Amino acid sequence: MDAKTKLRMEARARVLKAMAHPSRLFIVEQLKQKERCVAELAQAVGADVSTVSKHLSLLKSVGIVDDRKQGTQVFYRLKAPCVLEFFGCVEKVLQTNLQEQIMLVK
Amino acid sequence: MDAKTKLRMEARARVLKAMAHPSRLFIVEQLKQKERCVAELAQAVGADVSTVSKHLSLLKSVGIVDDRKQGTQVFYRLKAPCVLEFFGCVEKVLQTNLQEQIMLVK
DNA sequence: TGCCTAATTGGCAATATAACCAAATAGCCA
DNA sequence: TGGCTATTTGGTTATATTGCCAATTAGGCA
Numbered sequence: 567m568d569a570k571t572k573l574r575m576e577a578r579a580r581v582l583k584a585m586a587h588p589s590r591l592f593i594v595e596q597l598k599q600k601e602r603c604v605a606e607l608a609q610a611v612g613a614d615v616s617t618v619s620k621h622l623s624l625l626k627s628v629g630i631v632d633d634r635k636q637g638t639q640v641f642y643r644l645k646a647p648c649v650l651e652f653f654g655c656v657e658k659v660l661q662t663n664l665q666e667q668i669m670l671v672k
Numbered sequence: 673m674d675a676k677t678k679l680r681m682e683a684r685a686r687v688l689k690a691m692a693h694p695s696r697l698f699i700v701e702q703l704k705q706k707e708r709c710v711a712e713l714a715q716a717v718g719a720d721v722s723t724v725s726k727h728l729s730l731l732k733s734v735g736i737v738d739d740r741k742q743g744t745q746v747f748y749r750l751k752a753p754c755v756l757e758f759f760g761c762v763e764k765v766l767q768t769n770l771q772e773q774i775m776l777v778k
Numbered sequence: 779t780g781c782c783t784a785a786t787t788g789g790c791a792a793t794a795t796a797a798c799c800a801a802a803t804a805g806c807c808a
Numbered sequence: 809t810g811g812c813t814a815t816t817t818g819g820t821t822a823t824a825t826t827g828c829c830a831a832t833t834a835g836g837c838a
Binding site for chain 2: 825826827828829830834835836
């Protein structure tokens with residue numbers, strides 16, 4: 567893997583890594599419909615506000631979400647909705663795995 | 673996030689996490705065309721065979737790749753080619769980020 | 779059987795992530 | 809200004825990931 571390719575793969579990995587966490591996946595799904603403020607998301611996820619704030623800033627740093635300040639609140643929204651497309655494939659993989667588990671038992 | 677949702681998000685995260693590494697992304701791209709044995713991939717990645725073997729077993733454990741033994745060699749192939757679809761979105765995100773960097777300089 | 783090659787596994791050290799609490803910051807309004 | 813709420817940031821601890829080397833396993837063949 568040459569240096570240029572390595573840089574490209576690292577950049578891609580940063581984006582995917584930002585998605586690859588249960589809470590962050592959940593957050594992305596929550597933002598599918600409409601924007602949400604940090605407190606709302608923290609409540610929905612069931613984690614400390616500070617924890618969720620860090621998840622959000624990570625998602626923002628790689629360009630997956632965007633934010634908008636309104637008074638003391640910060641609303642986050644999906645900036646790259648195409649990440650939602652990942653789920654179809656992921657679900658297909660999980661389904662296939664499940665089918666294979668079932669086959670083994672039968 | 674209720675228990676059931678949490679489990680689903682964790683399952684999804686496992687699949688995405690398996691993708692979220694520069695070497696593994698490169699491996700997935702290498703397998704796009706045709707199957708490859710471990711030594712070939714190790715050579716292409718530029719890492720120890722043992723390291724690449726572990727990357728491969730991780731990809732396999734989540735159902736992204738599959739393997740086929742032929743003599744003493746093990747050929748890996750893409751089992752869920754739909755993961756290649758991720759790249760289009762990821763590249764779009766990276767492009768957008770880049771455009772924004774450029775705007776800041778101008 | 780004994781040797782060779784290919785791959786996997788175990789172990790370890792370095793680094794990265796994650797969660798929480800506490801403290802700091804920022805905007806609003808009395 | 810002072811206090812209130814929302815959010816971010818710092819710090820710490822626990823856990824997970826990564827990569828290499830060494831050792832093991834497994835198939836092929838003399």
